[in-house]
Amino acid sequence: MKNDNVKLRIRFDKHGKIRFTSHRDVARIWERTLRRASLPVAYSEGFSPRPKLSFGLALSTGHESDAEYLDIELDPDRTDLAMDLESLATELSGHLPVGMHVTDMAFVDRRTPSLQESVTSCIWQIDVIDVDADTVACAVARALAAEDLVVTRERKGKQVTDDLRPLVLSLDVIGPIEADDTGTVAGVRLLAELGTQPRAVRVAELLAALDPPLTERRVVRLHQWITNDDTAERSDPLSAAASPAPAGAM
Amino acid sequence: MNSLWPQLEPLLPHVQKPARYIGCEDGMQTPTHGPGIVSWLLTYPDTYEIGLPNQGLQILYEIINERPDGAAERSYAPWTDMEAVIRRERIPLFSVDTHRAGGDFDIIAFNLSAELTYTNLVNCIDLAGVPIHSSHRADSDPLIGVGGHCTYNPEPIADFVDFVVLGDGEEAVGDITELVREWKVAGKNSGTREGLLRELSKLPGVYVPSMYEVEYDGAFLAGVTPRYADVPATIEKRTVADLGEWPYPKNQLVPMTEVVHDRLSVEVFRGCTRGCRFCQAGMITRPVRERPAEQVSRMISEGLQRTGYDEVALTSLSTADFSGIEGVVKHAVSDKGTDQISVALPSLRVDAFTVGIAAEIQRARRTGLTFAPEAGSWRMRQVINKLIREEDLYGAVESAFSQGWRRMKLYFLTGLPTETDEDTLGIAELARNCVKLGKTHKSSASVTVSVGGFVPKPFTPFQWFGQNTESELQRKIGLLRDDTRRSKGVQLKWHDPKATLAEGITSRGDRRLGPVIEYVWRNGGTFQEWSEHFSYELWLEGMAANDCDVDWYVHRHRTEDEVLPWDHLSAGLHKDFLWQDWRDALDELGLEDCRWTPCYDCGACTGYGIEHRVASATPPAGGSQGTGVDLSTGGSVPVVLQPRPKIDAGAVGS
Structure with missing residues (x-):
């Protein structure tokens, strides 16, 4: 046509x-x-x-x-x-x-x-709550040091096992956040780059896979990137x- | 007076469909509140998806907010998960506009369109932190008001409400606002609430249940009479004479999340004179008041442009009867040029003319068409005065299938007065014949038959009829299931007869039903319109616990001299007209549409000194009812049309 x-x-x-x-x-x-x-x-x-x-x-x-x-x-x-x-x-x-x-x-x-097919990663700003900065730092360090981050999820009625680790391109603790004007408890801000191919890692999935699992409060997608395979440049x-x-x- | 949003926001990620609670609609208003301003929380006692599109609520929302002394916001029943969360966190019922607490409003007004929402009404009052019984409320508590079709028998909920508005609300909300403003400005002083209610009771169309004494004679009602001499003995409904003066909603709300009827709606007329005897809406909204055709066209084109919708519904009780229908439809579909605009006609008359209009407007999406013959035999249709001949139906069906429709939905009632098994089985026969017609055009042609149990409603000729029992309705549905089991292309769906019984309890009940509703609510029976939450057992238990006999309330035929719980209210219809129409029904006599025939003096026009207001002096083309087509060629039993002797010939000017 x-x-x-x-x-x-x-x-x-x-x-x-x-x-x-x-x-x-x-x-x-x-x-x-x-x-x-x-x-x-x-x-x-x-x-x-x-x-x-x-x-x-x-x-x-x-x-x-x-x-x-x-x-x-x-x-x-x-x-x-x-x-x-x-x-x-x-x-x-x-x-x-x-x-x-x-x-x-x-x-x-x-x-x-x-x-859908061209975006390769997303940058996420993730605020987690009900947790202190040290615990978050440990959880992040453990995840980054781990060889794999295995999650099991249901897909079309079947249990599928995935390793998230290769898709966690970066994960950094930015620091504590103050209680905002909504009066919520203070928490810790993270910045993550998560891969999207062959499938996009969801923030909730990542937080649940950490040890200990973390609870999200405010999550913002800051960027979507396309990385050129040959030049490794992203745009x-x-x-x-x-x-x-x-x-x-x- | 602060917004509850900061408390709500962190909770929303934990509930289903959080967009139900954010407001943010296109057309949403954020009114100013203040000492001289009467604030209304307009509440629909069901989910956001069901309640948001409600046109009545949206009309009042705009009218109140246009007043310098009025402020209106909206609320909907929180779904069960949200209710659990806000009860746990001690957050009250809130508006979606500015997330203001329900208790901060001067008036909480509910739209009641279905009896099974009564327990949600009580629940919302409770969630707002207001005592559920009007007699327990303090001066500072919000006034609880109700309007909508169910309020033509408000007695079962009389204990819970402060005032009831009968009929069109456009003008009544202004009158109420003015009285409440005076009271608010004076400080809502201790002991003055009773005085305000008494003043409210004198407003036309406003019923204040606490101003009336109810007397019983054994099980029977002896009367509902005013407690004071200055309180009216009969409350007449409000009627807006000219719809053209009320082009509302001007800014229909466009929700950010999916709702039912997610499209533009333009009300083309109010009222109906077809005279279907089972239909409460058709009886209580008389006379017919059409919106001027050019106003309809303007509301369509401006509305589509403003909202970005690609679909408009022309709403009324029988839209093909709108005298300007052809011009309006042509204008609507041609107006947007190459864009794909579809027009929905939610209430279709059954005939080929209608299909012609539907073909014109459904160019884009020709998937399904819905007709409501309501009964399976010509005899039965004469009883209910839905005078559709089989030729009309088959003509419509043939026309639809030949023009590319593949699916058809037919609506029927069962449990109608004088219904025999032959009548019931006629439903299956009609459906099979429709499929047969369809198969000549398309081998995949199918017909969905949807059967609902009949619930007699106040202010209809069938208000005296004893509803079929739950087991009788089950038996009739069983007959249809057996009969259609091997009918290829016929799909049968039916409404749960147990829910029909619960609706029957509340439809014609009296004030003794209040404790029953409270019982169901206290035991968790909210969202009774939803099959997954409906509890038959709670209703039966509630009836038993309060010594209310189901047979007496639901299944018993009433006699002519019985005092009905709504006899002190008036929809303009003479009770003797309704009684005569009931006798005619039993005699299988049809009654023509009175717009183009002599007046039967039902009372709706003469009583209020208004007339049917139609856009054209000639009946619309097509159709067999009220259009002068010879009905006697219809079915096997010839129809006898019996014009009623005119009592006041001068007033109708025919």
């Missing part, structure tokens, strides 16, 4: 109350936002045509993010490639709920690999896909 749709890649954030929406909720929020902005989104064929949106790695309900990504396919016949993306970003942010904003966007080559999904704009764009 002929497909010369234009692909727009968007980065957005998600903070505050809206973080309690699910990945599916966010998909619906975006569908409505794009219709309100009257963007000429391409639709799938068939009985129930759906807008062609493709989201990156799902963010767990309750986690915040500075770096969510979304690819949108636009109908080339109705898309003005010279449109001002900065004002579009502002318009879209205006239609998004409080706590979500577009932070960057660009046209990318339509053959750009999907976010974010927007600059990685940065392509000479389609004729005359930008």
Whole structure:
């Protein structure tokens, strides 16, 4: 089937109350936002045509993010490639709920690999609570020194065993955090880089696999990275896909 | 007066679907509270997903917030996991808008659309930290109000509420706000609550149960009478005369998480004159008041643009009857150009005309179509006055399958007055015939038959009818199961007859039912609308523990002279009209739609000095009811249409 749709890649954030929406909720929020902005989104064929949106790695309900990504396919016949993306970003942010904003966007080559297959790691800021700094430091040191971090999970009704250790690319204790204005107990802040291939490690999974297991409070995804296999250089999904704009764009 | 959000936030990761509790909807308001401002907590006593789309609540939310002396926020029943968490943490019921405690509001007002939510009503009052019995409340406690269709018999919940609003709430909330503001400004002083309630009881459409004395004559009710001379003996419902003056909601709430009916809704008319005798909504919302067609079109296009929805529902009790339907639908589907907009008609009349409209609007998604013939035989449909001929149904079905639909859902009631096994089995026969028609177009054609047990409702001609017992309903469903077991393409679904019984207890009960509801609630019986939480045993235990006889309340036929628990309330309908209609039902006499035929003087128009307000002087095309089509060609039994002698011919101007 002929497909010369234009692909727009968007980065957005998600903070505050809206973080309690699910990945599916966010998909619906975006569908409505794009219709309100009257963007000429391409639709799938068939009985129930759906807008062609493709989201990156799902963010767990309750986690915040500075770096969510979304690819949108636009109908080339109705898309003005010279449109001002900065004002579009502002318009879209205006239609998004409080706590979500577009932070960057660009046209990318339509053959750009999907976010799911190209992102290789995520950086997470993880606040853990009900624990003292020494215990956290020990748990982290133990994990980093371990040869493996085996977890068992259920997948399609079967018990699957995975080793998380190769996917824990880094794990650092940043330090204690003060009780915030919400009056919650103080805790300890961690920074982790977790691999996403062949599958993304979830923060909750990692914390449960530590010895002792830690309890998360606030979790923020700070970055998503694409690491080039050959050069080992990493770049974010927007600059990685940065392509000479389609004729005359930008 | 602080926000409870800081306490709630760390708890949300531990409950299912936390987005139910965050608010954040598009259209949400964060009103200012203050000494001269009356604050309302509008509460739907079921989950957020069920309650958020409720249009009545959203309309009042906007109207109150537009008032300089009003502030409205919303709340929904927390799911059982959340309830456990907030009870443990001693957090009260809260609003989702600014997460303010329920007890900080002047009024907590509930929308009651289903009797089985009564235990949730009590639970929400308790969660707000308010005494569940109105008689135990202090001056400083919030006033507990209720509105919605269930309040046409509020007696079972009379002990728990301070005031009841009958009918349309648009104007009543303003009147109530003004009285409560005076009381609030004066300081809600000790001992003044009773005086306020007495003032409230004088407002049109407002019923204050504590202002009335109930007398019994043995098991029977002798009367519900005012305790004071200035309290009205009869409470008439409120009726908004012109829907065009109330284009609400103007900013329909768009939730951030999935809810039922997750789409734009535009109410095209209120009221219904088809006269289906089982249908309480059709009786209590008369007369018909249509929204001007151009206003409907504007609300659709502006609403879609504002919300970003790709679907709009045109709501009413029978949307194909809207006289401007064709123009509105054409406008709606053409307006958005190449975008995929679908239009939902939640209440479809059964005929080919309707399918034509549906075909026009479901270009994008042609998956399922729903019709409600309600009964399986022509005789039965005359009894209930749902005058759909088999030709109408088969015409609609043929038309639908030939235009690409593959699935169809048919709604039926069982346990109707005079129903025989032949009538019941007619449901299966109809379904099989529909499948047969479908198979000529598509071999995969299927029909889902959904059967509900009939519960007689107040202010309908069937209010005197003794409901079928649970075992009788089980037997009838069994008949249908046996009969459809080998019918390929027919899927049978049914509503639990035990839940039908519980609904029957609360539907026509009196104040002696209050302790029964309290019993069910105290024993953990919340979310009774949810099959996984419904407890038949608790209802039977509660009845037994309070000496209430199930047979007497549910299964007994009432006589003409019996005082009914809602006789002191009025939906505008004359009781003798309802009684005559009940006799006509038993005689299998149908009654035409009165919009384009002479008035039967049911009382709804004449009593309030208003008339049906329709967008067109001619009936809409298609359909056999009220459109002048000769009904006598219908089924094997010819219909006799019997216009009622007009008592007050001058007032109706026909």
